[in-house]
Amino acid sequence: MNIKIREYQTADAAQAAEVWNQVVEDGLAFPQEENLTAETGDRFFREQTYTGIAINSEDNKIIGLYILHPNNVGRCGHICNASYAVRRDTRGQHIGEKLVLDCLAMAKEKGFRIMQFNAVVASNTHALHLYERIGFTKLGVIPGGFRMPDGHYEDIIPHYYIL
Template sequence: MQVEIRQYAQQDAGEAAAVWNEVVEDGVAFPQTELLDVQSGHAFFSAQSFTGIAYDAENDEIVGLYILHPNNVGRCGHICNASYAVKGSLRGQHIGEKLVLHCMSKAKELGFGILQFNAVVKSNEPALRLYKKLGFQQLGVIPGGFRMKDGTFEDIIPHYHLL
């Protein structure tokens, strides 16, 4: 598989929403609870500062994506936030790492100075390992900050990286 990343286009809406929805349905990483369809997915992905689509260059299959947007406004508008989704059957193949690296570069290109993750779930060990590898700094722990799919609460660990 040869993974490349490009900007989201409207024709990606259905496939991108399906990948996004896998993570939402898992209920252990994204705060969203509502699933996207083609229409709501297009509106959501188009509203971001940038949506990156990871695809297999050999067959054009979407294998992952990320959304990038401001974390706040005004005097904190230089801080951005991002979320990453990788197709469940392809996790563990460094697609997430490619997405994060591309996102960091794109964020800097768009004029952001800091990439901040507000809610990395403590049990999301692959993400925690990746962010440590890429030099993100942990900001502490928010006890019980994430409601898991089963209704229990898990700690979250905010992170940041200077761009």
Template sequence: MEIKIRAYHPADEESCRAIWNEVVEKTDSFPQMEPLEKGEADRFFQSMSYTGVAEDEKGEILGLYILHPNNVGRCGHIANTSYAVKSSLRGGHIGEKLVLHSLTEGKKRGFRILQFNAVVADNIHALHLYDRLGFTRLGTVPGGFLKHDGTYEDIILFYHLL
């Protein structure tokens, strides 16, 4: 399958919202607790420094990422991203392509560092991917993520120089 990553367009809202909300509703990796509503999703995706959309050769949207500053002012050169892939396609290296694209796009947009604030410790696929792609682990926040069952899981912080 050929995958192209391009910039988000308002016409992508419904497909991107469905993929994003699927991750939110799974409750195991995104900090958001509420799904995005129609209209709200378009404003959210357009408010980012960049929203990248992965699509196949037929134009079907497979996943997306958001890129934005992690902080302001003197720390505004540090970016943060979140990635979402359609659940039926996970394991097909779409996430890896999104991460690699975000590294390039972040640098192109003047960011110097990409930092992940909250990679859930039991998200072993993400941990392996970030390790393999050369991200550096900064440390662990014990019990930093509230799971759907009311328990807490550790989160791991990562960074990558751009």
């Protein structure tokens, strides 16, 4: 698979929303519970500081994406946050790593100084291992910070990375 990451375009809305919704429906990583439509997705992806789209250049399908935006405002506006989504049938092929690395470079280009993840779910071991490998620092544990689809609560582990 040949992966290219580029900026989101409105024409990507339906495919990007489909990939995003797979993560929402899994209920294991994103706090959102509502699916995006092509219309609400387009608005959502365009309102971010940057939305990166991972394309399989062999068939031009969207296989992943990330959103990058400020984590806060004003005196904390130099800290950004991001979320990553990879199409279910392409997970395990290091697409997430490519997305995170591209996102960190883009965050720096956009003038951010720190990347902060507020809620990495403790059972999301693939993400935890990836962030550790890249050099993120864990901030601690928030007990029961994430409600799982079956209603039980799981710990979340905030992280940061100096850009």
